[in-house]
Amino acid sequence: MAKGKVTFNQDICKGCGLCVSVCPTNILAMDEKAINRKGYHPATVVEPENCIGCANCAMMCPDLVITVERM
Amino acid sequence: MAVVFQKTRGLTDVETHYCPGCTHGIIHRLVGEVLEELGVLDEAIGVAPVGCSVLAYNYFNCDMSEAAHGRAPAVATGIKRLLPENVVFTYQGDGDLASIGTAEIVHAAHRSENITTIFVNNAIYGMTGGQMAPTTMIGQRTTTSPYGRDAATTGMPIKISEMLAQVPGATFVERVAVNTPGNVRKAKKAIKRAFELQLAGKGFGIIEVLSTCPTNWGLDPVKALRWLEDNLMVYYPLGNFRDYQEVENA
Ligand SMILES: Cc1ncc(C[n+]2csc(CCOP(=O)(O)OP(=O)(O)O)c2C)c(N)n1
Numbered sequence: 001m002a003k004g005k006v007t008f009n010q011d012i013c014k015g016c017g018l019c020v021s022v023c024p025t026n027i028l029a030m031d032e033k034a035i036n037r038k039g040y041h042p043a044t045v046v047e048p049e050n051c052i053g054c055a056n057c058a059m060m061c062p063d064l065v066i067t068v069e070r071m
Numbered sequence: 072m073a074v075v076f077q078k079t080r081g082l083t084d085v086e087t088h089y090c091p092g093c094t095h096g097i098i099h100r101l102v103g104e105v106l107e108e109l110g111v112l113d114e115a116i117g118v119a120p121v122g123c124s125v126l127a128y129n130y131f132n133c134d135m136s137e138a139a140h141g142r143a144p145a146v147a148t149g150i151k152r153l154l155p156e157n158v159v160f161t162y163q164g165d166g167d168l169a170s171i172g173t174a175e176i177v178h179a180a181h182r183s184e185n186i187t188t189i190f191v192n193n194a195i196y197g198m199t200g201g202q203m204a205p206t207t208m209i210g211q212r213t214t215t216s217p218y219g220r221d222a223a224t225t226g227m228p229i230k231i232s233e234m235l236a237q238v239p240g241a242t243f244v245e246r247v248a249v250n251t252p253g254n255v256r257k258a259k260k261a262i263k264r265a266f267e268l269q270l271a272g273k274g275f276g277i278i279e280v281l282s283t284c285p286t287n288w289g290l291d292p293v294k295a296l297r298w299l300e301d302n303l304m305v306y307y308p309l310g311n312f313r314d315y316q317e318v319e320n321a
């Protein structure tokens with residue numbers, strides 16, 4: 001059971017990758033198959049079950065894309 | 072599950088024009104969160120600069136004014152003196168504050184105006200296409216220093232925090248960075264402390280925030296964070312240079 005949960009508002013993601021680079025459990029990635037309305041590959045969570053809810057990703061997101069919940 | 076992080080009410084829902092990965096967005100968020108947590112969004116008045124953050128008035132969810140290049144501290148002085156009950160801040164880049172606006176910031180600090188300045192140092196003029204700023208690193212290539220900044224012709228990068236820490240009226244001076252989640256959290260603490268001192272009427276406070284400009288540095292956003300750490304943080308050490316107690320005891 002995951003300790004945390006992240007939700008991405010992908011429409012407003014600018015594809016910068018800062019969140020991916022600071023996730024301690026390496027569960028984030030750029031979704032190379034999707035293109036959002038801004039024209040970027042948005043970030044996404046690939047292993048949601050391993051999220052620890054640390055909010056590092058949200059701390060580094062310049063565009064307030066991410067909401068973090070914790071148990 | 073409980074929400075531990077969500078968008079602050081301190082910012083509007085307008086999507087910013089900042090480049091992908093530009094840390095201006097992180098700094099906006101920290102200021103918005105602090106204003107929200109202190110419960111002063113209705114009393115806050117920000118002054119936006121000229122530079123990439125010229126449109127900051129669209130993003131902060133409080134009253135905002137725009138100032139001519141470098142003159143935000145002068146505009147903020149007028150606002151605060153007329154409306155002393157309001158919480159007044161400036162948000163300025165290094166081209167704005169450390170070049171054309173040097174006189175305004177030094178004298179606002181000297182008069183100990185009861186305002187808070189957020190000083191975003193990204194070592195370059197972002198908005199105008201990456202020209203050299205007074206804060207540009209020695210050897211850093213910019214459009215106006217294509218062979219790298221040379222100290223012999225342009226002097227050394229200006230250290231605003233160290234300089235303002237010598238001004239008796241500067242009540243709070245701290246340099247922070249937004250290159251890691253830990254440093255972002257520390258940056259928020261410093262911003263909060265400066266606003267708390269303003270609320271207590273203690274005079275001028277400035278937080279210098281080392282920030283990235285991936286576009287004009289020619290680096291991807293993640294590499295730009297590393298460049299900040301390996302270059303800016305070496306020449307511009309993080310830390311508190313002045314706090315209220317110290318000013319009292321002096
Ligand atoms: C009086 C005047 N001189 C010059 C300019 C051109 N100008 C616009 S922004 C800028 C520098 C901005 O750099 P900085 O403050 O570092 O902000 P950044 O864009 O990097 O966030 C300059 C020189 C201007 N708008 N007004």
Ligand code: SF4
Binds near residue numbers: 025026055
């Ligand atoms: S909250 Fe922490 S563990 Fe979960 S995705 Fe974000 S950085 Fe990774």
Ligand code: SF4
Binds near residue numbers: 013015042062063065
């Ligand atoms: S940090 Fe934010 S804007 Fe950048 S890729 Fe991650 S979610 Fe998107």
Ligand code: SF4
Binds near residue numbers: 090095285
């Ligand atoms: S030009 Fe530089 S400072 Fe301006 S928005 Fe782009 S990355 Fe940020």
